[in-house]
Amino acid sequence: MKIDVKINGLDALKAKLRGLSDGKIKVAAVAALNDAAYAGAQETKKAMAQVFDRPTPWVIGGVRYVKARKDRLESSIDFDQWGNKTNVTVGKVLQAEIFGGQRKYKRHELALQRAGILPSGMAIVPGPAAIKDQYGNMAASQIVQIISWFKAFGEQGYKANSTAKSHARLARDKRNGAKGFEYFALQKKQGKLSPGIYQRFTFASGSAIKPIMYFVRMPAYKRRLDFYGIANKVAVDTFNKAYPMYLDKLLRERGL
Template sequence: MLKLDASELGLKAEVIGRAAKQVPFVAAFALTNAIKDGREGERETMRSVFDKPTPYTLNALQVRPATKQNLKAELGFKEGFGGTPAWKYLGPSVAGGQRKRKRFEIALTRAGILRSNEFTVPGRGAQLDSYGNMNRGQIVRILSALGAASDAAQNTIRRPKRSNRKRNLDYFVLRGTRAPDGVYLREGRTVLPILIFVKGMTYSKRFPYYEKARTVIPTAFRKHFRAGWERFVVNDVRRKA
């Protein structure tokens, strides 16, 4: 039988003891970084299933790091911190189901313009940003022109401002014609659809949440544990042996 004592390798017992105490710290380091790799895997999935996802969407997931006292790292949706909670608008794409109403849709419903079973989609004349979302300024102008702004002082349903009259701009609601129901913009002799009213908007499951992370994390944990062990333990033992 071959026995090998640590002292024969020049490793002092107190050094080994210090190394052993570092195991929870290394494990927390590996867990946290593995979860971060999982988050990046989920972002890759977002880029593949969504059309031009916004930075807000890509940053919708947050990491709760592990500590040596609590060896558990978590990956979850951000709560919003005053804005819209991430799950509220990403949930239908994860679990399927009906899309949540947007704030301006709620405002249009309260004003009696949009019916309770209707949603909106951008029309041909809608101003979209680089991510395909409605321009915020145009939404504000629509709500103001239709008397649906939450702040009554912003509502200008009576007449367009003089600067707008010069361009002959006007938003109005059109229903019961051959054209789709919705909000239209009259600009000179041209009429453009801005918001089209549709009944119901159901999402199919597009975002396979956690699936990518589950495949990434086990390998990532082993990689980060080895790196952490080398960085925080082996190098320290070498210095103090």
Template sequence: MRGSISAQDLDDAVASLAGLGGDLPNRVLADALNHTANQANQALRSEIDDVFDQPTPFTRNAIRILSATPNRLEAALWVKDEKDHASKGQAPEDWVAPQVFGGPRVDKASERNLRAKGILPAGMFIVPAAGARLDQYGNVGRGQMRQILSGLGAAEYTSGYRANATQSKRSKDKGHEQAFFVMKRGKRPIGIAERRGENLVMVLAFVRQPQYRERFRFFDVVRRIAEDDALLEANIEKALAKAAQGRTPTEWRRRRQSGPRA
């Protein structure tokens, strides 16, 4: 999922730089392209805020920029495809792509763990139920999800040890193993329930795989910025003004960055 920004259709504006001499024309143009890419990044973040319901910081920072250089006069934007620990084994592209192209939601790590344990039936996914404690983004809180997985023996290895409930006194005192169980309607599993004393609530419901419609207009947003000749020409003028003040970058590398910059 990648969009690019170049000056290939701005012949007059590019020709006007030729008189600068040396490598300065390409440096000025690369500076202008990078400024335009940052504006596209800000527009994408605004789009994310508009179309996603309470987007997490991981989602709001999902866009990456590959900066232009004097030797490669093109800037690119794409949704990060690298996995990291903070995103729980998923790359941002995994959960953003269905919002761009439409289609089914991908598995979460918790769902894979529950399936591997034989708790979550094949083809089923989990959503918060009435007893779930939601975080500020509307997801099941990380602490409660850890308790659920631990109590059901479905926690994955963490820092060299398995985080499942055990028969130790400390683990028994927490009570997670006794608290969480699979709730069924007849013989059909319908979710995960939690019982603490006389209080019984359903914390996770089992549902069919969620399907998303196209709503995050990633390519449309990038194209709108990339094809705005007036915007890029204005950025070239700003880059020329910086060059006149000796502020054009002199060292270049293909910077990969995730946050918007002015």
């Protein structure tokens, strides 16, 4: 969202009549616009921390504001447009939470869908045996391992895909005593096992199966965060208070 002003409003007119120059009036407008953008950005970050469960620093830090200048009486609040190393932006990640509707596929979902592992129209949620980070998200290392196991990296990443030799290595007992494992996927429910991706651990006396990912119908979200509404309200309120304050300060400094 953009915050722009015309400096021929009532506050500016009063200041001009008292002798403040157009240049100084612009200085006051720029300072107020920047205060407004900063306040709006900070308030949206607070709202995100309250609405979402343990949002990562990347998500919170994705909120950006652009300052106004004397030659551009406009400031703005939005998400970082550059994104992470895979060109995914926070705005894209939160689109469904901000506007409502069906969320977009994640990169690992698309990869597993192309490989024929994830059925069309289905999404992935972590299973109880998934390795998770401190924010409750599935660990990237395990996601990569699964994509590699099912040879889902595609042509550009084919070297990262597992081979029969690497499958055999993971399936063997390791020297530290930990049991080896293999992954397998179910597109349909089988017995008590829901559709998803599982790890099978084989022991001398039998085997154990652990659910790593579940396949669920792609969820549709109601709007959870009025990002732009919050930013707009706080920014406008801040500007309306800050602009006359800065004008008055400049007038007093100059004895006008």
